[in-house]
Amino acid sequence: MSNESGNGRNGRAAGRPRGNEPRRNDQGRQRNRGGSTPRRYSEAAPSSRKRAADPARLAAFEVLRAVSADDAYANLVLPARIRAHRLDTRDAGFATELAYGALRGQGLYDAVLARCVDRDLARLDAAVLDVLRLGTHQLLAMRVPNHAALDETVALTRAEIGAGPSGLVNAVLRKVSARSLDEWTDELTAGVADETARTSLRHSHPEWIVRALRQALVAHGRGTDELELLLDADNAAPIVNLVALPGLGDLAPVVERGAGPGSLVAGSALYDGGDPARLPGVAEGTVRVQDAGSQLVARALAEHPLEGRDERWLDLCAGPGGKAALLAALAAQRGARLTANEIAPHRAQLVRNALAAVPDTAWEVEVGDGRRFAGIEDGYDRIMLDAPCSGLGALRRRPESRWRKQPSDIPDLTALQQELVDAAVAALRPGGLLAYVTCSPHPAETTAVVLDTLSRHRGLRLLDSGAALDAAALHPVDAATPVLGRRGEVLAGATTAQLWPHRHATDAMFLALFQRVEG
Numbered sequence: 001m002s003n004e005s006g007n008g009r010n011g012r013a014a015g016r017p018r019g020n021e022p023r024r025n026d027q028g029r030q031r032n033r034g035g036s037t038p039r040r041y042s043e044a045a046p047s048s049r050k051r052a053a054d055p056a057r058l059a060a061f062e063v064l065r066a067v068s069a070d071d072a073y074a075n076l077v078l079p080a081r082i083r084a085h086r087l088d089t090r091d092a093g094f095a096t097e098l099a100y101g102a103l104r105g106q107g108l109y110d111a112v113l114a115r116c117v118d119r120d121l122a123r124l125d126a127a128v129l130d131v132l133r134l135g136t137h138q139l140l141a142m143r144v145p146n147h148a149a150l151d152e153t154v155a156l157t158r159a160e161i162g163a164g165p166s167g168l169v170n171a172v173l174r175k176v177s178a179r180s181l182d183e184w185t186d187e188l189t190a191g192v193a194d195e196t197a198r199t200s201l202r203h204s205h206p207e208w209i210v211r212a213l214r215q216a217l218v219a220h221g222r223g224t225d226e227l228e229l230l231l232d233a234d235n236a237a238p239i240v241n242l243v244a245l246p247g248l249g250d251l252a253p254v255v256e257r258g259a260g261p262g263s264l265v266a267g268s269a270l271y272d273g274g275d276p277a278r279l280p281g282v283a284e285g286t287v288r289v290q291d292a293g294s295q296l297v298a299r300a301l302a303e304h305p306l307e308g309r310d311e312r313w314l315d316l317c318a319g320p321g322g323k324a325a326l327l328a329a330l331a332a333q334r335g336a337r338l339t340a341n342e343i344a345p346h347r348a349q350l351v352r353n354a355l356a357a358v359p360d361t362a363w364e365v366e367v368g369d370g371r372r373f374a375g376i377e378d379g380y381d382r383i384m385l386d387a388p389c390s391g392l393g394a395l396r397r398r399p400e401s402r403w404r405k406q407p408s409d410i411p412d413l414t415a416l417q418q419e420l421v422d423a424a425v426a427a428l429r430p431g432g433l434l435a436y437v438t439c440s441p442h443p444a445e446t447t448a449v450v451l452d453t454l455s456r457h458r459g460l461r462l463l464d465s466g467a468a469l470d471a472a473a474l475h476p477v478d479a480a481t482p483v484l485g486r487r488g489e490v491l492a493g494a495t496t497a498q499l500w501p502h503r504h505a506t507d508a509m510f511l512a513l514f515q516r517v518e519g
């Protein structure tokens with residue numbers, strides 16, 4: 001057995017990519033090799049190869065098993081598996097790339113596997129299918145030598161599933177390794193006439209999401225020529241974004257530990273040095289992991305000028321508390337107080353945890369349906385409505401989510417979004433500000449909700465949301481979309497704003513900032 005296919009002297013498992021940057025093709029996809037690279041295979045038969053599973057690959061396998069067998073969320077399972085296997089920073093990075101990459105690429109990898117397995121994939125043992133997805137990702141998209149990907153995946157199969165399927169796994173992965181990712185995608189898409197179906201395969205997104213994102217680009221004033229960039233951004237690992245809670249957190253020690261300053265929003269940093277939980281301030285909760293787009297929409301609400309009283313702030317749908325923590329810290333600096341409401345008790349507890357670092361004079365947590373705020377007496381000055389949504393703007397962060405969502409989810413969500421908007425409007429004092437936010441660019445959840453809201457609430461004005469984002473950002477973000485009125489006229493001074501992973505390196509957060517103009 002070569003050195004590369006066994007555990008190294010430092011305990012690091014074999015076959016890890018070496019060098020700094022993974023190679024990428026012209027769509028930004030990570031590559032294993034080009035078609036001209038010589039292919040190497042282990043000479044040993046599967047039965048005589050190593051049997052122990054490499055801990056990093058085992059951690060990734062456990063994540064895929066939890067996702068497919070228990071409907072778990074990969075981003076919640078992975079940290080625990082990394083700790084359980086005591087992976088160092090490099091191996092944790094390998095396990096993360098392997099698990100997340102295999103989940104994101106599942107649509108394309110299953111199409112490849114369907115060509116290499118002599119039966120319907122649905123008839124394969126689910127654990128065997130997961131192990132094949134992990135092997136396929138290593139062979140086609142990671143810089144793991146072929147022989148290491150094969151040996152290690154067969155060893156994982158033997159150790160975790162049994163000797164029986166290891167021959168099948170070996171045979172299938174040898175077929176997979178006979179072509180590069182580009183060769184496979186070309187072959188799989190060659191006979192597909194429909195453009196959406198081709199794009200869906202090539203970029204490993206369900207067809208309905210490809211269609212929805214194409215419509216979203218158009219609805220928010222972008223060109224459909226950006227679609228492939230957007231899909232590729234969904235398939236790339238996002239860098240960790242940090243926020244220092246204003247007045248409480250300090251980024252200087254975090255920067256000393258290798259983080260770079262964030263370029264989009266004040267008080268933010270970017271970190272790619274491993275587990276952010278080890279950074280100064282993170283355990284204390286004064287420095288938090290939070291997407292820069294989320295930071296920006298929270299600041300856009302908090303920093304927009306407001307006449308009159310500015311003491312009562314409401315976060316209507318606060319769980320798990322990311323925006324609430326930032327809003328509460330800003331409220332504390334202004335002598336305001338945030339009510340953070342959440343319907344799910346366990347998520348309300350996450351909000352309390354997120355707020356723990358902020359003086360408790362500045363916040364309270366309530367548990368209940370946000371729609372009950374329609375009946376309150378004394379209105380709020382600033383309301384954040386970060387509505388439950390499809391999450392189509394955060395696919396890069398939740399690698400399995402694209403395969404779980406259904407187009408039939410959307411109508412129920414938009415009905416709830418509209419009812420929550422109605423409650424928020426009723427809970428707003430005259431002159432008060434309402435931020436309607438989604439982590440989805442889907443037109444039904446964004447522009448359609450805004451137009452419906454404007455048609456039913458004549459006392460509500462849509463502000464220039466794009467300008468509000470620009471004012472809260474370190475530089476103009478160019479995210480504004482003009483809004484058309486009933487007769488097709490552009491509404492003066494009114495825009496919505498849409499951030500994008502491929503343009504802003506944020507989640508695709510949507511913001512519509514409203515003001516109640518009459519009592």
Ligand SMILES: C[S@@+](CC[C@H](N)C(=O)[O-])C[C@H]1O[C@@H](n2cnc3c(N)ncnc32)[C@H](O)[C@@H]1O
Pocket residue numbers: 294316317318319320321322323324341342343344347368369370371386387388389439
């Ligand atoms: C998009 S998440 C909010 C994310 C949060 N603002 C943050 O930044 O961490 C939407 C939240 O709304 C909650 N939710 C769903 N229906 C609700 C309702 N009717 N009233 C209040 N909260 C609700 C969900 O449980 C979920 O925690």
